[in-house]
Amino acid sequence: MAQTSHGVGGLTYDAKKRAWPAEFNVFLALVILVGAFELIGRVFLGDSFLFNTRDNVDAIFNEQRLQIIILQVSIVGIIAIGVTQVIICGGIDLSSGSVVGATAMIAMSFAQVATVNGNPNPKAMFIDYGLTDLPVIVPVLVAIGCGLIAGLVNGLLIAYTRIPPFIATLGMMVTARGIAKWWSKGQPISFPTDSFAAIGKGLMPVIIFISLAILFQLILTYTKYGKHCYAIGSNEDAARMSGIKIANHKVLVYVIASILASLAAVVLCSKNLTAQAGMGVMYELDAIAMAVIGGVSLSGGRGSIIGTVIGSLIFGVIISGFTFLRLDAYYQEMVKGVIIVGAVVLDQWRQRRRAIGA
Amino acid sequence: MSDIVLKTENLTKRYGGVHALEGANFELRKGEHVAIMGDNGAGKSTFVRQITGVEQRTDGKVWFDGKEVSFAGPIEAREAGIETVFQNLALADDLDVPSNLFLGREKVLFNLGPFSILDRKYMRKATEAALVRTAVKIPNLSSTIRHMSGGQRQCVAIARTATFASKLIIMDEPTAALGVQETAQVENIIRTLKENGEPLILISHNMRQVFDLVDRIVVFRRGKIVANLRKQDTDGNDIVAYITGAKTGQAELQAA
Numbered sequence A: 001m002a003q004t005s006h007g008v009g010g011l012t013y014d015a016k017k018r019a020w021p022a023e024f025n026v027f028l029a030l031v032i033l034v035g036a037f038e039l040i041g042r043v044f045l046g047d048s049f050l051f052n053t054r055d056n057v058d059a060i061f062n063e064q065r066l067q068i069i070i071l072q073v074s075i076v077g078i079i080a081i082g083v084t085q086v087i088i089c090g091g092i093d094l095s096s097g098s099v100v101g102a103t104a105m106i107a108m109s110f111a112q113v114a115t116v117n118g119n120p121n122p123k124a125m126f127i128d129y130g131l132t133d134l135p136v137i138v139p140v141l142v143a144i145g146c147g148l149i150a151g152l153v154n155g156l157l158i159a160y161t162r163i164p165p166f167i168a169t170l171g172m173m174v175t176a177r178g179i180a181k182w183w184s185k186g187q188p189i190s191f192p193t194d195s196f197a198a199i200g201k202g203l204m205p206v207i208i209f210i211s212l213a214i215l216f217q218l219i220l221t222y223t224k225y226g227k228h229c230y231a232i233g234s235n236e237d238a239a240r241m242s243g244i245k246i247a248n249h250k251v252l253v254y255v256i257a258s259i260l261a262s263l264a265a266v267v268l269c270s271k272n273l274t275a276q277a278g279m280g281v282m283y284e285l286d287a288i289a290m291a292v293i294g295g296v297s298l299s300g301g302r303g304s305i306i307g308t309v310i311g312s313l314i315f316g317v318i319i320s321g322f323t324f325l326r327l328d329a330y331y332q333e334m335v336k337g338v339i340i341v342g343a344v345v346l347d348q349w350r351q352r353r354r355a356i357g358a
Numbered sequence B: 001m002s003d004i005v006l007k008t009e010n011l012t013k014r015y016g017g018v019h020a021l022e023g024a025n026f027e028l029r030k031g032e033h034v035a036i037m038g039d040n041g042a043g044k045s046t047f048v049r050q051i052t053g054v055e056q057r058t059d060g061k062v063w064f065d066g067k068e069v070s071f072a073g074p075i076e077a078r079e080a081g082i083e084t085v086f087q088n089l090a091l092a093d094d095l096d097v098p099s100n101l102f103l104g105r106e107k108v109l110f111n112l113g114p115f116s117i118l119d120r121k122y123m124r125k126a127t128e129a130a131l132v133r134t135a136v137k138i139p140n141l142s143s144t145i146r147h148m149s150g151g152q153r154q155c156v157a158i159a160r161t162a163t164f165a166s167k168l169i170i171m172d173e174p175t176a177a178l179g180v181q182e183t184a185q186v187e188n189i190i191r192t193l194k195e196n197g198e199p200l201i202l203i204s205h206n207m208r209q210v211f212d213l214v215d216r217i218v219v220f221r222r223g224k225i226v227a228n229l230r231k232q233d234t235d236g237n238d239i240v241a242y243i244t245g246a247k248t249g250q251a252e253l254q255a256a
Helices: A022-045 A063-088 A096-108 A137-161 A165-183 A194-200 A204-222 A224-234 A236-241 A246-272 A283-293 A305-324 A329-357 B044-051 B074-080 B097-101 B120-133 B150-163 B180-195 B207-213 B236-244 B251-255
Strands: B004-015 B018-029 B033-038 B059-064 B067-069 B082-085 B108-110 B168-172 B200-203 B216-221 B224-230
Touching: A022 A305, A063 A096, A063 A204, A063 A224, A063 A246, A063 A283, A063 A305, A096 A137, A096 A165, A096 A246, A096 A283, A137 A165, A137 A246, A194 A204, A194 A246, A204 A224, A204 A246, A204 A305, A224 A236, A224 A246, A224 B097, A236 A246, A283 A305, A283 A329, A305 A329, B004 B044, B018 B044, B018 B224, B033 B044, B033 B180, B033 B207, B033 B236, B044 B059, B044 B168, B044 B200, B074 B082, B082 B150, B097 B120, B097 B150, B120 B150, B150 B168, B150 B180, B180 B200, B180 B207, B207 B236, B216 B236, B224 B236
Parallel strands: B033 B200, B033 B216, B082 B168, B168 B200
Antiparallel strands: B004 B018, B004 B059, B059 B067, B216 B224
């Protein structure tokens, strides 16, 4: 880095000296990955991954595939937004998958219709109390309440007992999964109202994901909350010395993460028209992986929602690409694992190189 | 009495049976730059920690800005007007210069609690003004602290103390880890502060630096103040004698 300075006190702003944004590398990886699938498809299958090859459809791109790519990652993507801000703040949240399961069960039981084909709904838990055909806002608020409670427990444990986030959220992961199974004694809950089912219909999950991503990108960049997330993740002692209320901030971070997980649960069970106790298993790890692939540093202080969104697209492209190449799902998991580790190794390498360069 | 910024009386700190600081009487006048010297473990940093509220004193009294004070923490001390540059530079590596200067006291456009929108333009302008005032040169305000040299980091930390109208600046070995050129830069900033009439307590091991910069030298030895001398009344050998204990005495009486 050049040590020369310009202007009064050397303070002129020079756009050229801005650090190369880390998101650009991730985007490059996405482009390369898509290119690789395109190439393999052309050479071995005689088919295009990205472009439309059907004569009866008038489109440049294979829109169906593009939709699937983003649709299948948008629900975990919503969780990944919350996880991203947790990791930037120097923490980790392992509970989000289980919070999805528990919230799906609880919220779904408040979204039941009264009658199915003329008979009383066999799945409605609260039919005796008349809690059926409720307006859609009720299950959504119940879901947000579930997220609020889970996040408060996580956040308060981490901020005030000072136990590592890994342990606190691991506890919540196990507990929330237990709650999910206990709620209906393991039975799935189906038959939601039409208005509840509309939340996850068609491309709604994508719209919700993208809206939340834009909202949180703005929050992390332009608000005090965002600035303090980066400050705490970057140097917690410095943040404390600067007068930032670390405990309050951490509670808020985990509450937001859990509420986003519970919103993902609403979208998920609305889309599937059913809630099961096993919903969301491994979602926490997928969400963390999306963030890490997107350039969010596990040591805190660095990363962005844009990065995580691109990371989630890489995820989606891998899954679609493997289906496109007619490879077994087993290979997807293996490759996913390799990519996660590879992303962390790359991040470490980048940090070391910077340290030497400085 | 009115021109005294900081005064301590019988300031004492014990960690269990260890007497880290005993009966320190200290005064700092407006616009005065004082150096605190002493061997490792002599009580210099302990003394500063009691004043800035990082630790709670065992005994004694502290007056700051005309009032008797007892700070519960460093934040309270800072709000009262004591800015400290700590040895372990309290900077966030992944934030840029304006964000670090305003860390914990961000200027906001409108208040929405934690989600208040930051006034980035104002903070950038104020940062530029502060850096010009302290004559600190940073090539690019937008680059993160991580990308800066030790000297630049130290300059940012010092500029932060000068950004906010402080009544007292304390620097704990600000040049300990710096190269020759960077040390010179930090010393220039300290001279600028002197010209602006800002009182300063400088903890340093560097004899030349101390004689170059300050008006008065206070020597700590084994938790006690053993010398309090005006710069023109002493020399390097004299100070070393006090630091090592070759010379002892109630030198503070002479200066008072």
